[in-house]
Amino acid sequence: MSAEYDIAETLDVKGASCPMPVVKTKGAIDDLAAGEILEVLATDSGSMSDIDGWAAGTAGVELVEQEEGDDVYKHYVRKTE
Amino acid sequence: MSTDTPDAPTDDAPSRAELAARVDELEDALAEATGDDGKKMSIIATKGTLDMAYPPLILASTAAAFGYEVTVFHTFWGLDILHEERSKRLKLSSVGNPNMPLPNAVAALPGMDRVTTRMMEKRIADNDTASIEELLETSLDMGVEFQACQMTIDLMDYDEDDFYDGVTTGVGAATALQDMADADIQLLV
Numbered sequence: 709m710s711a712e713y714d715i716a717e718t719l720d721v722k723g724a725s726c727p728m729p730v731v732k733t734k735g736a737i738d739d740l741a742a743g744e745i746l747e748v749l750a751t752d753s754g755s756m757s758d759i760d761g762w763a764a765g766t767a768g769v770e771l772v773e774q775e776e777g778d779d780v781y782k783h784y785v786r787k788t789e
Numbered sequence: 790m791s792t793d794t795p796d797a798p799t800d801d802a803p804s805r806a807e808l809a810a811r812v813d814e815l816e817d818a819l820a821e822a823t824g825d826d827g828k829k830m831s832i833i834a835t836k837g838t839l840d841m842a843y844p845p846l847i848l849a850s851t852a853a854a855f856g857y858e859v860t861v862f863h864t865f866w867g868l869d870i871l872h873e874e875r876s877k878r879l880k881l882s883s884v885g886n887p888n889m890p891l892p893n894a895v896a897a898l899p900g901m902d903r904v905t906t907r908m909m910e911k912r913i914a915d916n917d918t919a920s921i922e923e924l925l926e927t928s929l930d931m932g933v934e935f936q937a938c939q940m941t942i943d944l945m946d947y948d949e950d951d952f953y954d955g956v957t958t959g960v961g962a963a964t965a966l967q968d969m970a971d972a973d974i975q976l977l978v
Contacts, residue, residue, distance in 0.1 A: 723917045727851040731927055732853035766855050 713772070715784070722751045722780065727765035729755040730762045733785065737769055740787045745772060748783040759783045791972055829858045831972035833965060837866030839879040839921075845978045846870070846924035852974070853931035858973075861928075862965040864938035867978075868945060871952045881906045882905050902947050929955045936960045 720738055721729045729750045731733050736788040748759065756774055762769035771782040803811070829850045834845040846866075847861045869875040883889060883896035883905040895901070908911065919927070929935065936957045942949065949958045969975045 710971060725918050727847045727854070727924075728919055728927075731850050731854050734931075762854060769896075782851070 711783075713745055715747045716740055716746040718749065719751045723754075724750070725752050726754050726758065730758050733759060733762070734766075737785060737787050741766055742787055742789050744753070744787055746785045746787070748785065750781045750783065751779060755779065755781050755783065759785070793939050804972075805905055823920070827858055828974075829968075829972040830855060830860070830974040831968040832859070832861045832974070833867050833969075833975075833977045834870060835866035836878060836978060837869035837875075839977065840859060840871045842876070842879050842921050843924070845923065846974075847963045848929060850928045850931060850978065851932045853928060857974075859928075859933045860936060860965075860968045862934060862936045862938065862960070863967065864941045865945075866938055868941055868947060870921065870925070871935055871956045872947065873951060873953050875951075876925065878919060881909045884903055896901075922963045925953060929953065936964065938962075938965075 713749050717736060717740060719732060721732050724732070729748065729752050733746065733748050737750075740746055748755075750759075752758075756776065756782050760771055760774065768787060768789040770786045772787050774784070775782040824946045831847070832849060834842075835841070845861055849861050852859045858888070859938075863871050869879060880902050883901040884893050885889060889896060889905065891901070891905075896905070925935070934957060935953070935955070937949075937952055939959050939961055942958060952958065
């Protein structure tokens, strides 16, 4: 799936539960440059809704895609500005 | 044939240019009132049990991740969340909670709070839920302002040096009220 775009950084928050996936995603996206994409790997099932909601309510980020794997939830977030 | 058009301004009607200027003026006032200077959240934290210490910290750190400017005003037992030593041994009450798997008569026995607290701490560790200290440090790093109510610091006989680095002391109800008045979200926990 990730063939269409380059992933600048991968954040592994497997095992962490609410609110850490969102909080750490915010921290990691701050370190990226505009246009770059962050991959987030989580095991918290709530992260699907939480990262979606966070991206929708936060300026300067955009949710590119979410993928529900066997045990891991993958999120792709682009920093837009 | 008259040269008057229905749109022609009369003496008491504003001209199109005047209306346009007035619209611009109102739009500026609206932008100022709604403020595009970022959102704010104000939380008042009054409880110091292990279970009640989580909601303000989870909401504060999450709001900071959304870009909110967050203030948490801690008063009464809520001060213990900011107390470097006491925050590490917050207790879960075994009585007064009908969802606890113990009858109150048993839960009231000496040492039972320690038992239920230990059970909860084990669950927190097993579930990889962040600790109170971790949430507090993370929130401080993200710029959340934690305030310790001066009146209750004095009342509880705490020392200002007992609190985590970065905690604001010397504030009272008026500061909290001002933050609440400016905030988009206000919560009492």
